[in-house]
Amino acid sequence: SHIETAINLAIPGLMLRRLRKGNLPIRSIIPNHADKERFATRCKAATVLLYDEATAEWQPEPGAPASVLGLLLQKLRDDGCQAYYLQGGFNKFQTEYSEHCETNVDSSSSPSGSPPTSVLGLGGLRISSDCSDGESDRELPSSATESDGSPVPSSQPAFPVQILPYLYLGCAKDSTNLDVLGKYGIKYILNVTPNLPNAFHGGEFTYKQIPISDHWSQNLSQFFPEAISFI
Numbered sequence: 001s002h003i004e005t006a007i008n009l010a011i012p013g014l015m016l017r018r019l020r021k022g023n024l025p026i027r028s029i030i031p032n033h034a035d036k037e038r039f040a041t042r043c044k045a046a047t048v049l050l051y052d053e054a055t056a057e058w059q060p061e062p063g064a065p066a067s068v069l070g071l072l073l074q075k076l077r078d079d080g081c082q083a084y085y086l087q088g089g090f091n092k093f094q095t096e097y098s099e100h101c102e103t104n105v106d107s108s109s110s111p112s113g114s115p116p117t118s119v120l121g122l123g124g125l126r127i128s129s130d131c132s133d134g135e136s137d138r139e140l141p142s143s144a145t146e147s148d149g150s151p152v153p154s155s156q157p158a159f160p161v162q163i164l165p166y167l168y169l170g171c172a173k174d175s176t177n178l179d180v181l182g183k184y185g186i187k188y189i190l191n192v193t194p195n196l197p198n199a200f201h202g203g204e205f206t207y208k209q210i211p212i213s214d215h216w217s218q219n220l221s222q223f224f225p226e227a228i229s230f231i
Helices: 013-020 033-042 068-078 089-096 178-183 220-230
Strands: 007-009 048-051 083-085 119-122 161-164 167-169 188-191 206-209
Touching (some): 048 089, 068 083, 188 220
Parallel strands (some): 007 119, 048 083, 048 119, 188 206
Antiparallel strands (some): 161 167
């Protein structure tokens, strides 16, 4: 579920760290081309409202990892946007204004003559270290806590992770596991490594390999059109 006309974001941890380091513009993390253009044309002229599941205060407690909400809010403001966050997040909004929430994306519901104010919706994600990207987030504490005192889980989510219906984010191990591929009905595999071979040959899977170097200096945006076209 989401607020009407919201642009929903699902951002892998590697892209979040690149965003934090200033290597990616905000619009690069918007997957849909139409949403990307709508955001680009209106982000400076209209107010941008961000929300997650239930954040009441976007500034983290001392020693806690930065939230995705806080990162995006600061980036937007640095870019000159009038950006704010929805206090209490989607949960509070849905309770008070359920008539303005949708369960399915329907782009035809927006009036063509007057595009709505940009809204970015994102899950309650946090920026944490990830051994697969070759970076070391030394500035993040090893034992951070939430604002209520409970420990922040240090383990990464199990892969593959569903980004959108029929679209999953996985790792090299998943791409070679027939049981995992069969369980999720995966038949198309986007390989974004320069040196890992495609595991299966014989026509059962369709591959696209894009040789992206796993380094913070790599410009990801140049590969987006090719990757999006395959997806």
